[in-house]
Amino acid sequence: MSARKLGLALLAAGIMAGTLSGTALAADKSDPNKEQFVPVLVYRTGPFAAGGTGMPGGLLDYFALLNQRDGGINGIKLVWEECDTGYKTDRGVECYERLKAKGAKGAPFFLPMSTGVAYAVMERAHKDKIPNVQIGYGRTDSSDGRVFKYSFPMLTNYWSQSSAKLTYIAGRMGGHDKLKGAKIVNLHLKHPYGEETRPVWDKMAAKYGFQVTHIPVPWPGIDQKSLWLQIRKIKPDFVINRNWGVSCTVPLREAARIGFPRDRIIGVWWCGAEEDAIPAGKAAVGYITAEFVKIGQDVPVIQEIFEHVYGNMKGNLSAARVGSVFHNRGVVWGIVMTEAIRLAHTKFGVGPMSGEQMQWALENLKIDAARIDELGATGLVPEVSMSCFDHEGGGRVRFKQWDGKKWNMITDWVNSDESLVREMIEASAAKYAKEKGIAPRDCPPTGRFAKN
């Protein structure tokens, strides 16, 4: 008996040793100074896998497009390593530690792929001088670049998104003055991600005189019957659907049961993928969500991905998902990050970039309409204008509606209520700076915040 166990143990040890020596031989011989390493976090397992495959998939498809069509960025090929977190915070920290020093100059930036991981690596990334880039999610108050030097909640943070939603709602009701006495229910996941927008709704309710009711959805939000009974009693004008994964779909079915019109449910963009609407079937028709990209395949850059990447069987996902919500978001992430690498090349010379160099590039990144056209991404990417003062660099949102088969963009870019949001961001960032003993940098307000 014990001999057999010993044998098994030896066998296991042998396999392990074999694995290790096998990799030593398989090490690639490419020149590290001609490559730009990028760490890529994914979650291909677990309840949020639709997002955890789609977005990295789009990102990597865009990287593959650049590598195949252009031979990389200025001749520097993009290489990457994936690390699966399963949407768990502690595994995300492990992935960060695993990948942060790889490549010629370490990780140029880090995309944490979940709010929990974004928070957990915030301080680590600051210490290691690696930009912690959260596009369309993450820590809202880190938009204040004076305090958060290495955190970039780019394009649009959650508070800007909420204020843009209110602008959209006001437009539907016929102006901001009609909001007085209106009732809005903020149905949110009971999770820091879900609760993050409560203060901004309270503030806007006080400013415009509408009534907001926060209804927390217990994690993971599969059963929301009692919550919708409560909503039926309130009879709100609009319901904000701020959930994630499976809990996004449930409100659509519940609303259909009580007869609440679906076009009065305004979802956060993380509740706005095909994967969220399709399972609700007919109940989802009319449902509206915010969006920071354009959906669909009728964008030149998406067509090129089809031709160069999927045409050569190098695609990261199944071809059916190209042009879907998560995939296009990933492509937008890819465009923003590679444009930042390009900018860094102009200042620091062509070669692999370090985190510190990318910090400069991200802080000075400007993507204007002409450049977006040149990239073949018209309408896909919003204009970006970053600065040391403003790490968000955009704050504009589009809205889209589900017609039962696909998403249709129903608005152009809607502006957020910048002054209201910025004031709250600065208050929260100042508190953080005080707690952590950070001296804020001195940066002048720029772009949309410049005083004139």
Add this chain to the structure above:
Amino acid sequence: MIYREAGQIKTTYRADMAIFPITQDRIGFMIIMAVAIVAIPTLASTYVLEAFMIPFLIWGLAAMSLNIMLGYAGQLSLGHGGFMAVGAYAAYNFATRIPDLNLIVCFLLAGLVTAAVGVFFGLPSLRIKGFYLAVATLAAQFIIEFVISSFPWFAGDNMMGAVDTPAIVLFGWQVDETVERYYFVLGFVVVLTLLCKNMVRSSIGRSWMAIRDMDVAAEVIGIRPLQTKLIAFGVSSFLAGIAGALYAFVYLKACDITSFDLFQSFNILFMVILGGLGSLMGSYLGAAFVMMLPIVLNLLTTTFLGGTGHSDFIANAEHMVYGGLIMFFLIVEPYGLARMWTTTKEKLRLWPFPH
């Protein structure tokens, strides 16, 4: 032949009551300590320290806290994730609201607060036993999660809903390098483990085991069940609180209530069951198994297959192999990894002449 206590004659009570009565064990312990204090910090990379050693020590402490309650006192708890949350949030509030307080004092106070909460939820343990107590402690988990997430005061009225732990400063010494943070955790773990080892060998530990083995008989020989059980709840949640504070301050550095959800409670329970009930060393073995093995499997498959293009396979392979190994170990040794070590020691004593 190597591992044999023959000839080691104890001439004093002191020697007889030592933690490690056998010389070889003492040497082994010294070697482990030397490895932990000297070898690991000097030889291991930051990655190993950050991703393996620091969380391993913290989870080991958490598993030990549950092992005291479940393995020694026989009281099943599914609320240890919640108790860790209490410790983390209590330490955060002490540290931010009384900034001049030494952080070690903060952690100890946080432990005491958690102990009080633990004792409160332990009160029903006199009346309800076994699975019913598990359900009662499950309620503790949900109540703690609900209270902390419903009142923003606990997270310092932070609009982000998360806790940003302040920097760790001890007597002017800023603990922020990886090695320093490792020593900080190691210090807590070593001191608390030695205290626990002595506690389970003392009359308290024996009364816990008496209650565990048969509470009626224990009561007959003069052990007060409620007091004994509540001490177990208190000590156990004290340790869980400190583990939670360490997890928030040293490992995550910013945390929210979802870092301490029911899955963490289950994870701690799995660590104890796999490691071995009623063995302090088993807690650490179990923590190593549950926390490190999935990452090791992931690293092995990644290095074997390469980091690109296979991550879907890698993620699923990790779950499958991990699950298979849990079954393997539970079939081979249902009493946990610590029992395997005991069996090995028994064999070593007879080696090379087994009868």
